[in-house]
Amino acid sequence: MSLAILHSRALCGMDAPLVTVEVHIANGLPGLTLVGLPDTEVKEARDRVRAAIQNSHFEFPARRITVNLAPADLPKESGRFDLPIALGILLASGQLRASGLDDLEFAGELSLSGQLRPIRGALAMCAAGAATGRTFVLPAENAAEAALVREVTALPVRSLTEVCAHLTGQQLLLPYGGQALVQAPAYPDLAEVKGQVQARRALEVAAAGDHSLLMSGPPGTGKSMLASRLPGILPAMSDAEALSSAAVHSINGGFRLEHWGRRPFRAPHHSASAPALVGGGGIPRPGEISLAHEGVLFLDELPEFERRVLEALREPLESGQVCVSRAARSAEFPARFQLVAAMNPCPCGYLGHPGGKCRCTPDQVARYRGKLSGPLLDRIDLMIEVPALSDAELQGGTPGEASAPVAARVARARQRQMARQGKTNARLGVAETEALCQPDSAGQALLKQAIARLGLSARAYHRILRVARSAADLAGSDTLGTPHIAEAIQYRRQLSGM
Template identity: 70%
Template sequence: MALAVLKSRALSGMDAPEVTVEVHLAAGLPAFTLVGLPDTEVKEARDRVRAAIQNCQFDFPARRITVNLAPADLPKESGRFDLPIALGILIASGQLKANGLDQYEFAGELSLSGELRPVRGALAMCMRAGKSNRAFILPAASAAEAALAATAQVLPANALLDVCAHLAGTQTLAASAPHQAAVVDNYPDLADIKGQGLARRALEVAAAGGHSILFSGPPGTGKSMLAKRLPGILPPLTADESLQSAAVLSLAGSFAHARYGMRPFAAPHHSASVPALVGGGSTPRPGEISLAHHGVLFLDELPEFERRVLEALREPLENGVIRVSRAAQRVEFPASFQLVAAMNPCPCGYLGHSNGKCHCTPDQVARYRAKLSGPFLDRIDLMIEVPPLSDVELQGKPQGEPSNAVKDRVIKTRQRQLARQGKINALLDSKEIDTLCEPDSSGAVLLKQAISRLNLSARAYHRVLKVARTIADLGDSQNISGAHIAEAIQYRRGLGS
């Protein structure tokens, strides 16, 4: 009878709970049993591990092998447990003499030849491993990502034999030094935009206060171009924000080391399902809103999204998190994103265009816009009409400011907000709005008129005040004047008003 015990990690939302891999060899008919709530990918480890052990010139024991992944009530997924299972079999069978196993954690998918393939969630696992004061042995392809955690020693390995040699003391795995690539500012530039002065101004206001924004206009007016330039005028990510964003991307297997420290930009197709957008699945994974954490979520052709998909955005727009509940588990993913959306004014797209191509009836236009519910639109701070360019604007060269000039103003504006209240204006709650966003007498009169004429809800009223506060901050004004309120109301008039 022989037993080997190794440590690894599972993934549960943003958490990476510890998993104990117990490998037991006993007499009896040859068998290989995996227990501990493994999914299909984990069960397939039996064939990968057997082939990898044999191709590394070890003997696969013809005994009754039982592998227990504890705790038993925690779902286990992916091929990350291949490496600890293979090592456990070699240790339990006496083919590998390893000391100090409690100093390490292991994760890695094995190829049939014994080479190690990258694993999803390496960064999240190493962030937790560092709190346990253990070194983490990982595939070399995952090491650069995992080393960003800087709290755990990361030992990259290329193959099962490398790990065996390290544990046996005949060869040492070199620790991966923390390395952060220099952030390359290669965002699209606002200087490429022709005309659209009002839309550019609204985009700057949205960036300065972290507000959501909706562009409406005929095809080809620059809505998508404006949206793609929002990340380039936002302040640089802090070290903590960069790490949080990278951890979410790591969970989805879409982390790219070259883009570490850059604002993420997610642009899902309008056919995306609810789980694809907000996260889910039998084993919950982050959706597009979480992949846009600390970045921008762009929804083009907004009315073409299913209504229930858009309604699912209401909670994360307010709270900055998304909670996914399943029968077996409940997980929470961060979703602090800035929403940018674009839509046409009517089904054909040419309502209000000078070419006169639109033949949509008022009823068709109303049904098209009714696809966006009032509660959803209430959560959008700025709604801007983007008109067609004139012939002179279209044929001329772009005349607007470059992104860097706008970005400097945005950074200074956000610094004022953080110094005053410790958060950006979009995150102010109702009590803070009453304290920090009180307009002067002329602004109060104008706001009272807007409430009755535009039928503003309580949420829309608060959002007008927050936008006005941002406009005042952009002008380095302590007080919110009537001019600030007027501009904020202009951005709140709605679609086609």
């Protein structure tokens, strides 16, 4: 036949819409024409497909070949359409005869020798097409990734000739049968952090309720160590959370099977731009906040980030997602991350240090801290100071509590939250906070005094209630008492001098 129709999928944000690859061969001047909004990578498939077909011992037809990637208004990018285009040419030219193509979806980039290279977004592709019941023919390097979607059957292939042999029945491909799940992830242990009892407690409360945290202190006090150990005390990821996180990394081309079930920990440099942090590009790609989805985003040297970059975090912190809009297209990415930030108290870093090393003027300190806007600080639940360790704590201090018992307490607190409201305390809405986080009479009186003295906003008021609820959950208490409210207020107080 002169017309062949196959199925593949494009990438559009987190979606993988179906693409129908139509190949028609007719008489006329020899040439290969691609239509259907292909980008440069797809247009270059002409040369890759020609060489791959010839090096796989087939004939490239010296006729007029038209390839349509439908729907026509959906932009197509990457080399993922090489395989279905090559198969369509072979089918339309009569060199290959196959049936049951409606039950298959193809994706893969061809090398000039006819070998298949891995593609981005195989996991997102399989997740989007799971409901169709089709079998996915994918490069062998993507098979383990695709197998994480349990409803999907994936056929791993290494070359164009293997696919052709399967379609003609000469040598059938076997579904991927490897074990997709790997061993439990290993995280840095909290026991390695000496001293810092208050900071460790704040980290535990933040982990219990999924709260954002800001640490301030001189260099070398353990802020980065504490932040890097937060993923190790968070509850284990559910299958849905792991799949959602892995899908984002798959779209970006950074998914590794050994990272399955591991909480992401992203720590971008302070020179990162707004598109790098939030996402962007002509074809929108996820940024650091989406790559930290279901994990931790650590911003070290917070005031050194550009102010407009930090302001871009305000909406994702509230909504848990980000919409990247460009002139040609837009895409939504999940961004349910836990923000942990660290900063020095002044430009030199030694304000308040026992050694009296600081030489910054009050004006320099004010300008340094003024880089952080009030609306951004208002969205941070816990603010703590991490002081310098004494000689006794540094040299002879007893080891801190390990991550395992802390993680067990956090897991119990999270279980209470899931049973009570089905979400973490940090994700409670205003009405839910009013209903589930009401303190007793003594706690209400204390909270009223705090509002008057600290000039708290309505957002800060509700965040205090949510943090107090997390402290109560760690204690196994159904009632919000004065100790829980007092602890939450202590974390909510502005850092000294801010």
